[in-house]
Amino acid sequence: MAQLPTLQPVSALVIHIMARATAVDALINRVQQRLDTTHPIHKEVVSVGGLGSVRLGMxxxxxxxxxxxxxxxxxxAQSEVCQYYLPEVYDAQKDxxxxxxxxxxxxxxxxxxxRIDIGPGSPIKTVSGLGIGSTVEEVASAYDGQIEVTPNPYTEGTSLTLTPAAAGSNLYSLVFEADPQGKITQFRTGQLPAVTWVDGCS
Structure with a gap:
């Protein structure tokens, strides 16, 4: 007569299954961390003074x-006195x-x-909660009576320039660029007149 295999107690099987599940969860978390390209600076907000801890004038x-x-x-495109810089993650261990x-x-x-420019795909918002994908109407409503709308010289869209009402803030401004459908595609904060330069440094 053939000998039957020894069966493991149910409790031992449950422990084994839970250990496997924990290992799978840990692996999924590691993969998600590698795929997550969001940096803490993406959670900062834009104001007329800068982006979070990055302030105009620094x-x-x-x-x-x-x-x-x-x-x-x-x-x-750069000039001798004007340059654009792009941020990168800094690793202190790798220096x-x-x-x-x-x-x-x-x-x-x-x-x-x-000046600080925020481009397509960025999750960064202004203090008022405006960002890429917001509408012209939302910008006008957030800054009631402080927005000047002008045609964009290169697109069929518009440029919306904020004139801050607060005393002492007339050296700085926010500019939103909208597409022909009225959606914000990019925006920037900076000192006047540089913040209004459509061509950047060129």
Missing amino acids: TIQEAANAAQISFVVSPL GPTAPIDGIGVMVINDQVI
Whole structure:
């Protein structure tokens, strides 16, 4: 007569299954962390004074120290006095940048941060909760009576420029660029007149 295999107690099987499930969950978490490209700076908000801890008027090194990131010079068109910098994740253990941070450009003139651009795909919002994908109507409503709307010279869309009402803030502005359908595609904060330059540094 054939010998029947020894059956494991149900409790032992449950423990084995739970251990496997825990291992799978840990693996999924590690994969998600690698795929998650969101950086803490993406959770900061834009105001007429800057982006979170990165303030207008800082040097690019002061901005890097404040946000705990690195900056590299952009391949975009530059001039002798005006340059764009792009942020990267900084790894202190490796003592260098490890990955780009998308959707942010920093204009520097004479070694001072003059303007910060927020581009397509960025999750960054303004203090009023406006961002990529917001509408012209939402911008006008958030800044009631403080928005000047002008045609964009290169597209069929519009530029919406904020004139802050607060005393002492007339050196700075926010500019939103909208497509022909009235959706915000990019926006920026900066000192006047640089924040209004459609061509950036070129």
